[in-house]
Structure formats: structure tokens, C-alpha cells
Amino acid sequence: xxxxxxxxxxxxxxxxxxxxxxxxxxxxxxxxxxxxxxxxxxxxxxxxxxxxxxxxxxxxxxxxxxxxxxxxxxxxxxxxxxxxxxxxxxxxxxxxxxxxxxxxxxxxxxxxxxxxxxxxxxxxxxxxxxxxxxxxxxxxxxxxxxxxxxxxxxxxxxxxxxxxxxxxxxxxxxxxxxxxxxxxxxxxxxxxxxxxxxxxxxxxxxxxxxxxxxxxxxxxxxxxxxxxxxxxxxxxxxxxxxxxxxxxxxxxxxxxxxxxxxxxxxxxxxxxxxxxxxxxxxxxxxxxxxxxxxxxxxxxxxxxxxxxxxxxxxxxx
Numbered sequence: 001x002x003x004x005x006x007x008x009x010x011x012x013x014x015x016x017x018x019x020x021x022x023x024x025x026x027x028x029x030x031x032x033x034x035x036x037x038x039x040x041x042x043x044x045x046x047x048x049x050x051x052x053x054x055x056x057x058x059x060x061x062x063x064x065x066x067x068x069x070x071x072x073x074x075x076x077x078x079x080x081x082x083x084x085x086x087x088x089x090x091x092x093x094x095x096x097x098x099x100x101x102x103x104x105x106x107x108x109x110x111x112x113x114x115x116x117x118x119x120x121x122x123x124x125x126x127x128x129x130x131x132x133x134x135x136x137x138x139x140x141x142x143x144x145x146x147x148x149x150x151x152x153x154x155x156x157x158x159x160x161x162x163x164x165x166x167x168x169x170x171x172x173x174x175x176x177x178x179x180x181x182x183x184x185x186x187x188x189x190x191x192x193x194x195x196x197x198x199x200x201x202x203x204x205x206x207x208x209x210x211x212x213x214x215x216x217x218x219x220x221x222x223x224x225x226x227x228x229x230x231x232x233x234x235x236x237x238x239x240x241x242x243x244x245x246x247x248x249x250x251x252x253x254x255x256x257x258x259x260x261x262x263x264x265x266x267x268x269x270x271x272x273x274x275x276x277x278x279x280x281x282x283x284x285x286x287x288x289x290x291x292x293x294x295x296x297x298x299x300x301x302x303x304x305x306x307x308x309x310x311x312x313x314x315x316x317x
Contacts, residue, residue, distance in 0.1 A: 026095070026096060026099045026251075026253070028255040029096055029099075029100060029103070029255070029256070033092045033095070033096075034091060034092040034093045035091075035092060036092060037091070037092030037095050038090055038091055038092065039089075039090050039091075039094060039095060040090060042089070042090065042186065043186065044085070044089050044090070044186065044189060044190075045086075045089075045090050048082050048085060048086055048090075051082055052078055052082050055074070055077055055078065055122070055124060055127065056074075056078075058124075058127045058128060058130075058131040059074055059127070061131045062127075062130060062131060067130070069127065072121075073121065073122050073123055073127075073206075074122065076118040076119075076121040076122045077118065077119060077121070077122025077123075077124060078122075079118075080114065080115065080117075080118035081115050081116075081118035081119040081121075081122055082115075082119070084110050084114050084115040084118065085110070085111060085115045085193065087110070088106060088107045088110045088111065089107070089111075089189060093106065093107075094107070097185075098179050098185065098247075099248075099251060099253065099256075100256060100261055100265075101243060101244070101248065101258070101261050101262050101264075101265040102261050102262075102264040102265040102268055104265070105265040105266075105268040105269050105272075106268060106272075107189070107192075108166070108192060108269065109268065109269065109272040109273070109276065111189060111192035111193050111196065112162075112192040112193070112195055112196040113196055113200075113272070113273070113276045114276060115193065115196065116193065116196030116197045116199070116200045116201070117196075117200050117204070117276075117280060117283075119197060120197065120200050120201045120203075120204040120206060120207070121204060121206065123206040123207050124207070125140070125144060125207035125208065125209075126206065126207050126208065128140055129141070129208070144207075144208065144209060144210070145210050149209070149210065150210045150211055152198050153198065153201065153202045153209050153210060153211055154202075154211050155202055155203070155211070155213050155217070155218070155221055156221075158198045158199045158202060159199065159221055159224070159225065161195055161198060161199070162195055162196070162198070162199040162225065163225065163228045165191075165195055166232055167232065169188070170232075170236065170243050171235075173245075175243055175244055176244045176245045176247055179244050179247045180247070200280070202218075203218045203221065203222060203280070203284065204283070204284075204287070205218070205287070215284060215285075215287060215288035215291060216288070218284050219281055219284045219285060219288065222277060222280050222281045222284060223277075223281060225277055226273070226274055226277045226278070228273075229269060229270060229272075229273025229274060229277065230270055230273070230274060232266075232269055232270075232273070233266045233267065233268075233269040233270025233271070233273065234266065234270060235266070236262060236265060236266035236269060237262070237263050237266030237267060237270070238266075239262065239266075242258055242259070242262060243262060243265075248261070
């Protein structure tokens with residue numbers, strides 16, 4: 001049985017526009033449909049609303065006791081972070097993710113590379129540690145510093161997961177399974193988000209995660225990830241086999257050619273991956289410079305204090 005988005009099933013179509021399994025196929029992809037069609041019936045929608053509510057409640061708790069929380073962190077977490085996930089899953093763009101491989105690749109980029117960066121910049125673990133009661137805070141710290149967390153947050157392990165996963169998904173039968181079964185499709189969305197968080201969270205280093213590398217090593221690891229997106233994108237563009245098997249041809253879309261769409265999808269992954277990687281590299285360099293400046297100011301203050309103590313000792317003598 002073919003899995004077609006519920007929006008398409010509700011769309012009035014002519015009898016000729018039916019897929020192999022007798023399901024309604026999507027109408028032509030337009031910007032208007034991206035902006036107007038939404039899906040609010042998925043578990044991911046509930047998760048996004050819950051995450052936003054908990055984050056805002058934490059910020060509210062801090063303000064009640066007179067503590068400050070950077071506005072830029074709140075904005076990063078809610079809008080490019082959670083908002084980015086919503087933009088490609090519950091909007092009209094998400095409605096075409098099983099009909100166009102290019103749309104799926106945009107989802108891939110946002111869920112695994114763009115949204116996790118801003119979620120990490122929101123520092124939700126730090127916010128939770130500052131607002132939770134003593135017992136839940138100790139439990140959260142135990143989880144963050146557990147052996148499993150140490151293994152998965154170790155940069156080389158996270159890098160391997162981040163790089164290998166797309167190849168394992170697209171060049172095996174797993175991708176076709178995600179197209180034919182909605183539960184697998186939703187699971188892949190969650191997997192993209194988790195993979196991106198595992199990779200980017202330790203690199204950005206705002207939350208107290210174990211095994212944090214120095215900034216030069218983080219920048220080098222980010223630089224090493226660039227060729228893999230290029231290789232993956234070019235491989236998809238030049239592939240003589242359609243990803244997803246006969247799924248896309250079976251939709252019989254008169255307004256889209258699966259082969260051309262696959263070339264576009266590879267280009268999206270190639271260009272988008274390089275852009276995000278280079279941008280992330282720039283963010284790490286900026287963080288590195290700021291840390292060096294803070295360390296220099298700290299050393300200056302320590303030297304000033306030491307000089308003041310020496311002067312006081314000489315005066316008393």
C-alpha cells in the first residue's frame with residue numbers, strides 16, 4: 001500500500017491522477033501550497049509545542065527570581081530551531097516530502113544541520129539545570145555525564161554517525177521503507193534531528209557536555225565534514241538508479257520527472273551541506289576568538305591582582 005500524505009488524499013483530483021495503489025497523487029508543487037497547507041495531526045507537532053512551552057516556562061522561572069537569560073538564546077531555540085523543524089514538517093513543504101526527493105533533501109538539511117545548530121545555541125540543558133529543583137537537576141546531570149552520553153557525545157563518534165547515516169539510508173532499501181510506511185517516515189524525521197544534535201551540540205559547547213574538545217579540534221572536525229556532503233550530493237546527482245526504487249515513478253506525476261528531481265535533490269544536498277558547514281566553521285572561529293579574548297582578560301586581571309598584592313607587601317615591609 002502506498003503512503004501518500006493526507007493532504008493529497010483530501011485534494012480533489014481527476015481519476016487519471018491516481019498512483020499505483022489507487023491513492024490520490026499530489027497536485028503541482030507551488031509556493032502557495034507551501035504557505036497554506038499545514039499538518040497539525042502528527043506527534044512531532046505535539047513535541048514542538050511541548051518543547052517550546054517548557055523552554056518558555058524555564059525562562060519565566062528565571063525572570064521571577066531576578067536572573068537574566070540571554071534573549072538571543074531564546075530566539076535561537078524557538079524560531080530557527082523549533083521553527084525550522086516546523087517549517088519543513090507541518091507546513092505545506094512537509095506535505096510533499098514523499099512526492100519529491102528534492103523536498104525531502106531540504107527536510108534533511110534543515111532537520112539534521114540547520115535546526116540542531118540553533119537548538120544547541122539555545123542551551124536548553126543549561127536552562128534546565130538553572131531552573132529545575134535539586135533532585136531532578138541531579139538526575140539530569142547524571143544523564144548528561146552518563147557513560148552512554150559520553151560515548152555518543154564524543155566528537156569522533158558523533159562525526160562517524162553524522163557522516164555514515166545518510167549513505168546507509170539512501171543507498172540501501174531503508175529509504176524506500178520510509179516512503180511506504182508512515183511510522184518509518186516519522187522515525188526518520190526524529191532520527192535526523194537526533195543525529196544533528198549529537199554532532200553539533202558538543203561542537204558548539206554552550207551546554208555542560210562531557211568530553212568537550214578545544215576549539216581548534218572542533219574547527220578541524222567541522223572542516224572534515226565538508227567533503228562528505230559533496231561526495232554524497234554528487235553521488236546522488238550522478239546515480240543511474242532512482243532512490244526509493246519504483247516509488248516515485250509509481251506516483252505518475254505529470255508535473256515532475258523523478259530523474260530530474262533526483263539531480264536537483266543531489267544539488268540541494270551538495271550546496272546546502274557546504275554552505276552550512278562553512279557557516280558553522282565561521283561560528284566556531286568566532287567562538288574561539290571570543291574565548292581567547294576572555295582568557296586574555298582573565299589573565300590580565302590575575303596579573304593585576306598579583307601586582308597589587310606585591311605592592312601591598314612592599315608597602316607593609
